[in-house]
Amino acid sequence: MAGIISLAVDIFFLYLAIGVLFSIWFVFAGAAKFDEGVPKAPWHFRLIILPGSILLWVPLFIKLLKKKS
Amino acid sequence: MSVSYTSILWNRQKKAYDLGILVFVLVFSVLFFVGHAVLHPNATFETIFIRNFGLLAFLLLHVVLIIGPLARLNARFLVILYNRRHLGVTMFMLAAVHGVFSIMNFHTLGDMNPIKSVFLSNLSYDSLIHFPFQVLGFLALIILVLMATTSHDFWLKNLGPKVWKALHMMVYVAYALIILHVVLGALQNENSPILFGIVLAGFLLISSLHLLAAFRERSIDKPLDQATAEWVKACQVNDIKNDRAKIVTVSGERVAIFKYNGKLSAVNNFCRHQGGPLGEGKIVDGCITCPWHGYQYLPENGQSPPPFTEKVETYRLKLEGEEVWIHPEPLAEGTYVKPIQLAGS
Ligand code: HEM
Ligand code: FES
Numbered sequence: 001m002a003g004i005i006s007l008a009v010d011i012f013f014l015y016l017a018i019g020v021l022f023s024i025w026f027v028f029a030g031a032a033k034f035d036e037g038v039p040k041a042p043w044h045f046r047l048i049i050l051p052g053s054i055l056l057w058v059p060l061f062i063k064l065l066k067k068k069s
Numbered sequence: 070m071s072v073s074y075t076s077i078l079w080n081r082q083k084k085a086y087d088l089g090i091l092v093f094v095l096v097f098s099v100l101f102f103v104g105h106a107v108l109h110p111n112a113t114f115e116t117i118f119i120r121n122f123g124l125l126a127f128l129l130l131h132v133v134l135i136i137g138p139l140a141r142l143n144a145r146f147l148v149i150l151y152n153r154r155h156l157g158v159t160m161f162m163l164a165a166v167h168g169v170f171s172i173m174n175f176h177t178l179g180d181m182n183p184i185k186s187v188f189l190s191n192l193s194y195d196s197l198i199h200f201p202f203q204v205l206g207f208l209a210l211i212i213l214v215l216m217a218t219t220s221h222d223f224w225l226k227n228l229g230p231k232v233w234k235a236l237h238m239m240v241y242v243a244y245a246l247i248i249l250h251v252v253l254g255a256l257q258n259e260n261s262p263i264l265f266g267i268v269l270a271g272f273l274l275i276s277s278l279h280l281l282a283a284f285r286e287r288s289i290d291k292p293l294d295q296a297t298a299e300w301v302k303a304c305q306v307n308d309i310k311n312d313r314a315k316i317v318t319v320s321g322e323r324v325a326i327f328k329y330n331g332k333l334s335a336v337n338n339f340c341r342h343q344g345g346p347l348g349e350g351k352i353v354d355g356c357i358t359c360p361w362h363g364y365q366y367l368p369e370n371g372q373s374p375p376p377f378t379e380k381v382e383t384y385r386l387k388l389e390g391e392e393v394w395i396h397p398e399p400l401a402e403g404t405y406v407k408p409i410q411l412a413g414s
Binding site for chain 2: 001006009012013031036037038048051052056059063
């Protein structure tokens with residue numbers, strides 16, 4: 001039990017770590033690819049969508065892949 | 070309505086609203102600290118601090134949860150609903166202070182990672198009395214962080230209304246987890262009947278308001294069609310007031326049928342701004358106008374007038390005598406549908 005929980009928490013941290021890397025790219029480049037409102041937004045708008053893109057990097061990534069194909 | 074994004078569109082009403090929240094938080098905290106110092110002179114500052122923020126978040130969560138049904142029962146409450154988002158984000162921040170300080174206070178002393186310690190320092194998962202109630206608070210906090218970070222318009226637009234709606238309905242899961250967190254936590258600390266009383270009263274208030282609102286709207290939520298139906302009868306022409314709508318449910322979606330200028334058009338009821346009920350709005354200057362913050366859509370194609378870009382799904386209608394029929398299959402967002410021309414106009 002303790003082992004499984006410990007592993008789950010590690011996976012959760014790993015997920016967040018990837019999310020942090022993804023989000024930096026996303027707020028500066030990725031977001032503009034599917035939302036034309038983004039390039040015109042002020043700089044602090046990027047700060048506002050940063051936490052969400054760390055947490056939701058998987059659905060955003062899937063969406064960007066679909067957009068490409 | 071948005072052409073590009075800003076962080077927050079401030080106006081006087083929003084500032085007054087946020088000032089109100091701030092004053093409430095400050096007054097509550099001062100009273101709580103003074104009250105604790107008098108009643109429990111032995112309590113440490115950390116304990117009072119953690120309890121204060123937990124309770125504040127819990128109270129605001131109640132407000133967040135009752136605004137929706139209240140506004141549906143009585144339009145006067147739309148004032149509070151107008152900026153519910155700030156209330157929600159504030160509630161999350163208070164809960165986060167409570168959670169982070171609890172973890173700092175109770176879970177950083179050993180050599181284990183503090184988050185792991187929340188889950189592993191007490192392994193009595195099979196006991197009711199000794200259950201690690203902190204875990205329930207932690208899981209609730211994860212839901213709240215997801216909601217708070219996706220509260221900006223950008224997320225509703227880019228996650229799509231279905232995903233966004235599902236994400237924000239999880240507030241009820243968070244609420245259930247928090248109730249268990251508080252009750253099981255209170256069992257382990259001191260059995261304060263006041264705390265149980267607050268939890269019970271809050272639960273009764275929230276559930277009865279939801280039931281009341283659902284009862285009032287039962288005719289709206291009763292689906293008109295069986296899944297495979299073609300055209301279904303929605304209502305009589307006279308059931309709809311001029312420049313207003315009737316809301317019906319087809320294929321599991323609420324649809325607003327508007328009557329305006331001697332014409333009929335139907336669009337999805339879910340406003341693309343923050344999910345306001347379009348069918349409870351009016352036609353203003355030829356546009357459907359959302360009752361929550363005034364986003365506008367053209368009835369015949371569900372598109373916000375240029376330069377705005379919001380779009381909702383449209384539906385086909387037909388007239389048989391005085392009966393309005395609707396095709397349950399939604400058309401893509403922003404699809405033009407020729408409005409039904411009513412006789413005699
Ligand atoms: C990481 C997440 C969380 C942790 C580790 C945590 C931890 C704790 C602890 C240790 C207590 C007992 C405090 C005491 O009685 O001395 C407590 C009580 C409480 N918590 Fe949390 N909590 C978390 C999340 C939440 C959330 C999200 C909420 C609600 C929005 C919440 C609401 C409360 C309330 C109302 C109490 C009762 C306060 C009282 O005893 O007067 N907690 N929590
Ligand atoms: S929800 Fe804000 S305008 Fe409709």
